[in-house]
Amino acid sequence: MNIREIAGLSPNYSKISREERNYAAILFAVLCFPDNAQRFLTKCGFNKDINSDFVIYFEYAYLRDLWSKIQDEETKKRIIRNKLKINNIDDILNQPLKEINKKFGVGGEPSSDFLQYPGKWSIAKYNNNFLDNDDFIKICKFKWSFNIKPDIVIHLDKDHAICIEAKYESGEGFYPGTDVEKKIFKDRGIIYVGQMELQKYMMQELLGVKTDFMFLVFNKETSTTHKVISWAEAFSFVKIDQMPEFTKDMIDNISKRA
DNA sequence: GCTGAACGCTACCTGTTTAG
DNA sequence: CTAAACAGGTAGCGTTCAGC
Numbered sequence: 001m002n003i004r005e006i007a008g009l010s011p012n013y014s015k016i017s018r019e020e021r022n023y024a025a026i027l028f029a030v031l032c033f034p035d036n037a038q039r040f041l042t043k044c045g046f047n048k049d050i051n052s053d054f055v056i057y058f059e060y061a062y063l064r065d066l067w068s069k070i071q072d073e074e075t076k077k078r079i080i081r082n083k084l085k086i087n088n089i090d091d092i093l094n095q096p097l098k099e100i101n102k103k104f105g106v107g108g109e110p111s112s113d114f115l116q117y118p119g120k121w122s123i124a125k126y127n128n129n130f131l132d133n134d135d136f137i138k139i140c141k142f143k144w145s146f147n148i149k150p151d152i153v154i155h156l157d158k159d160h161a162i163c164i165e166a167k168y169e170s171g172e173g174f175y176p177g178t179d180v181e182k183k184i185f186k187d188r189g190i191i192y193v194g195q196m197e198l199q200k201y202m203m204q205e206l207l208g209v210k211t212d213f214m215f216l217v218f219n220k221e222t223s224t225t226h227k228v229i230s231w232a233e234a235f236s237f238v239k240i241d242q243m244p245e246f247t248k249d250m251i252d253n254i255s256k257r258a
Numbered sequence: 259g260c261t262g263a264a265c266g267c268t269a270c271c272t273g274t275t276t277a278g
Numbered sequence: 279c280t281a282a283a284c285a286g287g288t289a290g291c292g293t294t295c296a297g298c
Contacts, residue, residue, distance in 0.1 A: 116291085119270090120269075122268070147269065147271095167272095182282085
């Protein structure tokens with residue numbers, strides 16, 4: 001006997017899925033019908049028409065993938081010099097690559113050949129190299145920005161976007177994530193950084209994209225910085241009659257959950 | 259000697275359980 | 279009731295080592 005037989009339960013998984021990413025993926029699929037995208041934007045209060053630079057993304061990691069496109073180390077240094085506004089950044093960047101990598105701390109041996117990916121900078125390692133709290137938190141926010149992936153990002157054009165953070169049950173996430181890092185923050189007396197604040201910093205200050213932010217949740221909460229809509233509302237804004245039955249099952253699940 | 263698979267590490271994400 | 283700790287999934291990077 002398999003587990004489904006023992007339990008006497010073998011529904012199609014679509015009837016019982018509790019996977020947040022799955023529901024976000026279905027919303028993405030629904031929005032891929034152009035009429036739906038337009039409808040959704042209008043209902044959410046964005047009076048913009050869809051043009052040729054309009055793109056919808058699932059799991060948006062622009063900063064990460066842009067970095068991997070950069071070949072020369074001087075450009076990477078220029079990015080850090082301009083965007084990581086900490087004391088003595090010029091002194092740091094004028095050192096050999098290996099010394100720069102050592103300063104920010106990475107897993108394994110610091111490379112002598114290239115400037116290592118800021119997303120891999122290690123808080124526990126650079127903690128001792130930057131005693132000033134303002135500098136320290138700037139480096140943390142910069143580093144985290146390379147790792148975060150908003151669930152769904154709608155680019156109206158290259159310079160304007162809507163960022164949707166979908167939640168199943170958990171609330172807004174906070175950084176840092178690990179015990180060791182949290183202890184470092186507590187010892188320094190620094191408060192944690194919210195997921196939304198970090199997304200804003202990443203989209204607007206680092207990428208230079210003017211962005212509106214939306215929270216997609218079960219139960220309406222209030223937010224001063226974000227438009228909040230429920231899953232049920234989101235799916236009520238669009239036409240799903242062309243979608244396959246199994247997606248309708250899942251839309252049913254999530255719309256009735258609240 | 260070179261290449262690629264496997265592995266360890268550190269990070270992200272999520273939801274669940276527990277402690278206060 | 280909330281926050282922290284826990285658990286379990288994925289990914290990128292660098293190192294190691296077997297096989298050519």
